[in-house]
Amino acid sequence: MLHDKTIAFLGAGSMAEAMISGLVKSEKMKANQIFVTNRSNHKRLGALEKTYGINGVNQKELKLDQIDVFILAMKPKDVDGALDHIRDRIKPHQLIMSVLAGITTSYLEQNLHYGQQIVRVMPNTSSTIGESATAISPGQETANKNIKLTKELFKCIGKVYEIEEKNMDIFTGLAGSGPAYFYYLMEHMEQEGVHAGLDAETTRQIIAQTIVGAAKMIQDQDKTPTVLREKVTSPNGTTAAGLNALEVHGGGIAISKAVEHATKRSKEISDQIQESLLVGSSKQIS
Numbered sequence: 159m160l161h162d163k164t165i166a167f168l169g170a171g172s173m174a175e176a177m178i179s180g181l182v183k184s185e186k187m188k189a190n191q192i193f194v195t196n197r198s199n200h201k202r203l204g205a206l207e208k209t210y211g212i213n214g215v216n217q218k219e220l221k222l223d224q225i226d227v228f229i230l231a232m233k234p235k236d237v238d239g240a241l242d243h244i245r246d247r248i249k250p251h252q253l254i255m256s257v258l259a260g261i262t263t264s265y266l267e268q269n270l271h272y273g274q275q276i277v278r279v280m281p282n283t284s285s286t287i288g289e290s291a292t293a294i295s296p297g298q299e300t301a302n303k304n305i306k307l308t309k310e311l312f313k314c315i316g317k318v319y320e321i322e323e324k325n326m327d328i329f330t331g332l333a334g335s336g337p338a339y340f341y342y343l344m345e346h347m348e349q350e351g352v353h354a355g356l357d358a359e360t361t362r363q364i365i366a367q368t369i370v371g372a373a374k375m376i377q378d379q380d381k382t383p384t385v386l387r388e389k390v391t392s393p394n395g396t397t398a399a400g401l402n403a404l405e406v407h408g409g410g411i412a413i414s415k416a417v418e419h420a421t422k423r424s425k426e427i428s429d430q431i432q433e434s435l436l437v438g439s440s441k442q443i444s
C-alpha cells in the first residue's frame with residue numbers, strides 16, 4: 159500500500175525528523191514520496207532535504223492535492239494554524255495522521271470537514287532507528303483501509319499498538335515521553351561511572367548495553383520484571399544494596415510520578431483545547 163503513497167509532514171521539528179529518518183532507513187518508501195514543510199524556517203527544510211533526500215517544501219508551495227497522507231507534527235498549541243491551512247484545500251479521502259500530544263480525534267473532526275479521514279498516533283523518538291512504540295486510535299469515520307495504512311506506515315519505524323483513544327494519555331505518559339526517563343536515568347548512571355574513574359563514552363555504552371539487555375529479556379522471555387529483578391538480586395549482595403538505596407530515596411515513587419504527571423499533562427492539553435473550542439475563544443494552551 160505504501161509504495162504509491164505520498165506523505166507530507168506539517169511541522170519539521172524533532173518528531174518529524176525522527177519519523178522521516180526511520181522511514182527513509184526502512185527503505186519501505188522512497189525519499190521522493192516524502193514531503194516536509196513548516197511555517198517559516200526554510201533553512202531547516204533545506205537541512206532535512208540534504209540529510210534524508212526528501213522534499214523540503216515551503217508551506218505555500220506544497221501541492222496539497224498531490225498528497226495522500228498528512229502527518230500533523232507541530233506543537234499542540236499550533237494545531238489550529240495548520241488546520242486552517244488545510245481544511246478547505248483537502249478532500250475527505252485524504253488521510254490526516256496527528257502525532258500531537260493531547261489533541262483528540264474529536265477535536266480534529268470538529269475542526270475539519272465531515273468525513274475527513276483521521277488517525278491519532280503517538281510515536282516516540284526511537285522512530286529514528288525503527289524502534290518506536292507507537293499507539294494509534296482512529297477517528298469515528300475512518301475507513302479500515304486507512305487504519306491498515308497507518309499501521310503499515312508506523313510498522314516501518316517500530317511496533318504498533320491499536321488502543322482505545324481514552325488510553326492515549328497514559329500511553330503518552332509511558333511511551334511517548336518514556337525515552338526521556340531512560341535518558342535521565344542514563345545521565346545519572348553515567349555521572350556515577352565518570353565519578354568513579356571510567357571515561358564517559360565507555361560508561362555510556364556499558365549503560366546502554368545494560369538497558370538493551372534488560373529490555374530484550376522482557377521481550378524474549380515470558381517473565382515479569384519482578385521475577386527478573388529477583389534473579390539479579392542476591393541476598394545481601396550489591397543489587398540489594400542498590401535497590402534499597404532506590405527505595406529509601408524514593409526511586410519507585412519518582413518513576414510512578416513521572417508517568418502520572420506526563421499522563422496528566424496530556425489530559426490537561428486535551429481539556430484546555432476542548433474548553434477553548436466550547437467557549438469559542440482563542441486557544442490558551444500553556
Ligand SMILES: NC(=O)C1=CN([C@@H]2O[C@H](COP(=O)(O)OP(=O)(O)OC[C@H]3O[C@@H](n4cnc5c(N)ncnc54)[C@H](O)[C@@H]3O)[C@@H](O)[C@H]2O)C=CC1
Nearest residue numbers: 169170171172173196197231232233234236239240258259
Ligand atoms: N518530541 C517527541 O518526543 C514527541 C513529540 N510528539 C508530538 O509531536 C509534535 C511536535 O513535537 P516536536 O517535534 O518535539 O516539536 P518541535 O517544536 O521540534 O517542532 C514543531 C514544528 O512545527 C512547525 N510548525 C508550527 N506551526 C506550524 C504550522 N501551522 N504548519 C506547519 N508547521 C508548523 C515548527 O516550525 C516546527 O518545525 C508535538 O505536538 C508533540 O506533542 C509526539 C510524540 C513524541
Ligand SMILES: O=C(O)[C@@H]1CCC=N1
Nearest residue numbers: 258259330334335336
Ligand atoms: O513532551 C511532549 O509534549 C512530547 C509528547 C510526547 C513526547 N514529547
